[in-house]
Amino acid sequence: MAGSMVRRPRPPSEWYDYLHEERSQAHEAPTTVVTDIEARAPQRSPAASLLVQSAEPRRRGHSAWIHRRDRRGVVFVVPFILAFLLFSIAPLGYAIYTSLYTSKLIGGTSYSGLANYTSTFDTGEFWSGLLRVVIFGAIQIPVMLVIAFFFATMFDLGVAKAGGFFRVIFFIPFAVPAVVASVMWSFLLEPQFGPFTHLANVLGFPNTNFLGPNLIFPVLIVIVIWEWTGYNMVILYTALKSVPRELIEAAVLDRTPMWKIVLKVKLPMVRPAIVLLAFLNVIGALQLFTEPIILQYYAPESISNYYTPVLYLYNTAIGGQQYNLAAAGAVLFGIIIVVISVGSLIVRRRRGELR
Amino acid sequence: MTATSVGIDVHDVAVAPPSKRALKRQQRRQDREAEMIPVRIYGLRKGTVTLVTLLCVLFAVFTLIPIAWIVINSTKTQSNIFESFGFWFASPFEFFHNFSLLFQDVDGDGTYIQWLGNTALYAGLGGIGATALSTFAGYGFARFHFRGSKALFYFVIAALLVPIAAITLPLYFVYAKVGLINSIWGMVLPSMVSPVGVYLMKVFIDASVPQELMDAARMDGAGELRIFYRLALPLMVPGLMTVLLLSVVGIWNNYFLPLVIFSENTLYPLTEGLGLWAQHASTSGDAQIYPLLVIGGLVTIIPSILLFLVLQRYWRSGALLGSIAN
Numbered sequence: 001m002a003g004s005m006v007r008r009p010r011p012p013s014e015w016y017d018y019l020h021e022e023r024s025q026a027h028e029a030p031t032t033v034v035t036d037i038e039a040r041a042p043q044r045s046p047a048a049s050l051l052v053q054s055a056e057p058r059r060r061g062h063s064a065w066i067h068r069r070d071r072r073g074v075v076f077v078v079p080f081i082l083a084f085l086l087f088s089i090a091p092l093g094y095a096i097y098t099s100l101y102t103s104k105l106i107g108g109t110s111y112s113g114l115a116n117y118t119s120t121f122d123t124g125e126f127w128s129g130l131l132r133v134v135i136f137g138a139i140q141i142p143v144m145l146v147i148a149f150f151f152a153t154m155f156d157l158g159v160a161k162a163g164g165f166f167r168v169i170f171f172i173p174f175a176v177p178a179v180v181a182s183v184m185w186s187f188l189l190e191p192q193f194g195p196f197t198h199l200a201n202v203l204g205f206p207n208t209n210f211l212g213p214n215l216i217f218p219v220l221i222v223i224v225i226w227e228w229t230g231y232n233m234v235i236l237y238t239a240l241k242s243v244p245r246e247l248i249e250a251a252v253l254d255r256t257p258m259w260k261i262v263l264k265v266k267l268p269m270v271r272p273a274i275v276l277l278a279f280l281n282v283i284g285a286l287q288l289f290t291e292p293i294i295l296q297y298y299a300p301e302s303i304s305n306y307y308t309p310v311l312y313l314y315n316t317a318i319g320g321q322q323y324n325l326a327a328a329g330a331v332l333f334g335i336i337i338v339v340i341s342v343g344s345l346i347v348r349r350r351r352g353e354l355r
Numbered sequence: 356m357t358a359t360s361v362g363i364d365v366h367d368v369a370v371a372p373p374s375k376r377a378l379k380r381q382q383r384r385q386d387r388e389a390e391m392i393p394v395r396i397y398g399l400r401k402g403t404v405t406l407v408t409l410l411c412v413l414f415a416v417f418t419l420i421p422i423a424w425i426v427i428n429s430t431k432t433q434s435n436i437f438e439s440f441g442f443w444f445a446s447p448f449e450f451f452h453n454f455s456l457l458f459q460d461v462d463g464d465g466t467y468i469q470w471l472g473n474t475a476l477y478a479g480l481g482g483i484g485a486t487a488l489s490t491f492a493g494y495g496f497a498r499f500h501f502r503g504s505k506a507l508f509y510f511v512i513a514a515l516l517v518p519i520a521a522i523t524l525p526l527y528f529v530y531a532k533v534g535l536i537n538s539i540w541g542m543v544l545p546s547m548v549s550p551v552g553v554y555l556m557k558v559f560i561d562a563s564v565p566q567e568l569m570d571a572a573r574m575d576g577a578g579e580l581r582i583f584y585r586l587a588l589p590l591m592v593p594g595l596m597t598v599l600l601l602s603v604v605g606i607w608n609n610y611f612l613p614l615v616i617f618s619e620n621t622l623y624p625l626t627e628g629l630g631l632w633a634q635h636a637s638t639s640g641d642a643q644i645y646p647l648l649v650i651g652g653l654v655t656i657i658p659s660i661l662l663f664l665v666l667q668r669y670w671r672s673g674a675l676l677g678s679i680a681n
Binding site: 076092154184283309326 | 397399403404407408410411414415417418419420421422424425428436437438440441442487488489491492494495496498499500501504507511514515516517518519520521522523524525526527528529544545547548550553570573579583604607608610611614615625626627629630633634636637638648649652655656659660662663664667
């Protein structure tokens with residue numbers, strides 16, 4: 001291995017930077033041709049252009065024209081923004097408002113400050129549910145990403161036969177509603193007639209109850225892995241496909257072993273995709289709801305009304321009719337998710353700058 | 356805007372193909388070449404290829420087990436679902452009888468066919484609305500740099516972080532005030548708001564609708580609407596289809612929103628109807644509730660699986676996914 005390293009002009013650790021040099025050069029090429037029209041601004045990093053764009057002096061004739069042209073864009077954005085404000089932002093605002101009040105059977109609604117928040121804070125079920133989904137994500141997401149990355153790599157390198165066929169098969173669960181997936185799996189695992197229960201009995205595990213309190217957590221993990229691995233795999237596959245061919249060819253010519261190409265060349269190149277997937281999956285896992293609420297019908301002794309934070313919110317609001325308390329819980333839960341996401345984004349930024 | 360600036364996959368879809376058949380042939384040749392890569396180039400042993408393919412088969416079996424089960428058991432009576440071997444057929448063959456149950460109100464909870472109609476209505480209206488709004492907004496954000504456009508765009512994207520429950524539950528409180536509980540608009544209108552759709556359309560338009568072309572049309576005196584319909588829209592079709600596909604399937608599969616806002620079962624979509632049946636199957640002992648649930652589940656997943664198989668090129672080419680990955 002060491003012998004082949006010497007011939008290489010750049011070690012693999014520098015390839016990433018090398019490629020980015022090449023890409024950014026390709027970026028600038030057309031820009032210099034189209035100097036007049038403002039093609040310059042979008043080429044900068046979003047943050048930079050956000051700061052610079054309005055302050056930047058433009059050529060007189062063009063700038064007035066461009067200004068007039070750009071103003072018309074508002075019309076295209078307005079319908080969405082209106083709907084967005086009405087159906088996303090307004091409810092959120094209303095939740096914050098509601099969370100500050102308390103309704104009583106006698107005496108009506110009165111302002112109660114942060115009382116709803118403090119009582120949510122003191123609710124053990126809220127925190128135990130949150131802890132549960134955090135552990136859930138900490139196990140389910142890495143397992144799923146490893147499986148998805150393995151298959152994506154194998155399809156990308158062409159190691160598996162009929163990769164296209166398998167890719168379609170793996171993606172099918174994405175089209176299955178979570179309700180139906182949960183119903184199907186609860187039938188398969190049902191303690192009386194479920195085929196998997198029979199199988200476990202035959203294999204020498206009598207009285208297996210997959211929906212019992214001991215196994216319900218791993219069962220939920222398996223169901224969610226079943227639902228989402230294909231989707232993650234397709235995204236990773238697409239990202240892997242966009243790694244430039246020349247880079248891989250160079251590595252192959254240097255007789256780099258395949259596992260090294262995968263781990264040292266491909267993996268760093270698709271890191272943004274992996275980070276994004278991890279991010280989306282974390283948000284999804286924290287909001288776990290449909291699977292436990294359906295499984296609860298078959299396993300009421302294993303899944304409580306407060307099994308996950310969203311189940312807690314749902315049962316507080318709809319079941320318990322405690323709107324104000326539920327609103328406070330929803331806002332608190334939203335804040336927790338935003339803090340987690342923004343925190344991880346900042347960490348990612350820092351790392352990106354260090355690189 | 357060259358292909359390199361955005362990623363190959365988005366561009367592939369954006370360029371109008373010279374001839375579909377020629378492209379397909381070329382694609383197939385590339386696929387075949389790619390298939391030869393591992394053995395020839397990486398110097399793998401043939402055993403590795405077999406082993407990996409075997410793992411693929413295993414995972415495919417895992418993926419297909421629930422679907423095989425639901426297909427097989429849609430042909431069974433309730434007692435056979437309980438008693439016969441789960442992965443093989445049992446007589447009597449009751450598929451058509453079970454299927455006919457979908458048109459009846461068997462246990463007083465509601466009729467499947469009505470829920471199917473509701474779901475199609477919600478997914479159709481909501482999907483078209485979401486696609487239209489996302490396309491307009493994506494176009495506005497991608498091609499017009501009006502004051503505050505970037506900040507507004509990031510604001511919309513940031514909304515993705517807010518948990519759905521924190522929007523849906525308050526929606527229920529608001530609906531209770533304004534009388535939108537048990538109204539189809541209470542379901543359809545929120546479904547039209549798709550920040551992901553806006554994001555995807557913006558990224559797609561950035562890559563596939565050249566600003567220079569639009570400016571040239573303006574110089575020639577074309578109006579903005581005309582430019583949008585005649586010039587930009589045809590170029591946006593692949594991205595638009597992706598957003599339509601994703602939002603239709605998203606609404607089709609949505610459970611939380613209808614669960615919260617509908618209490619009349621004549622308004623239920625499929626997911627909520629099936630959820631109700633699932634609940635009753637676990638408690639009440641109606642003689643036909645299990646076959647109903649099984650065949651209902653099967654008929655629910657078939658349209659969306661077919662949709663994904665037919666429209667493969669919109670998700671396999673990576674138009675939506677490539678943009679996320681870059």
